[in-house]
Amino acid sequence: MAYWLVKSEPDTYGWHQFIKQGRAVWDGVRNYQARNNLKLMKLGDQVLFYHSVTKPAVVGLATVVREHYPDPTAPDDPRWVVVELEPVLAFRQPVTLTQIKAEPLLGSIGLINQSRLSVMPIRTDEFELILTMGQL
Structure with missing residues (x-):
């Protein structure tokens, strides 16, 4: 199993919207390194939602429920891919960027x-520490 962190602006697509929706197609990624990370995600990998x-902070935990496939928002450009994520649970205490930097x-x-x-990989020790900081 691998660990990841995905970022979203809460005014564009926040944790509460993700919870309400119940499943998300992680689309619109147009950075090659982030795209390559999406391609490496496997079913069951754990994902920190940032x-x-x-108010930059890790706010929840998700899981990969479908591995990469062509991004439907770029139908004429096969370079771009998406994965599908489902929320697992919200952090009791968001882990702020200030806390992470400290x-x-x-x-x-x-x-x-x-x-x-x-979209970035997270080492196991980093993932576990952030979970602890989020009071999970």
Whole structure:
């Protein structure tokens, strides 16, 4: 199993909308590195859901329920792919970007070092620490 972090602006597509919808096609990714990460996601991988821009924080946990396939928002461009995610549970306590930056054990996390990347891998130790910080 692998661990990932996906970012979304809460005003565009937030955790509450994800919960209400119950399943999401993670589409619209137009960065090659993020696209490559989508291609690496496997059924059952765990995904941290991060609200970016306003009140940046990890707010929930999701799982990959369908592996990559062509992005329907780019029907004429086969380079782009999507995965499907389902919410697992909300964090009791959102883990803010400030908290992540202050934690020495998270000093090499992609969220800090590649802050513009919207889909990124997370090491097992980083994933487990963030879960603990989120009071899961």
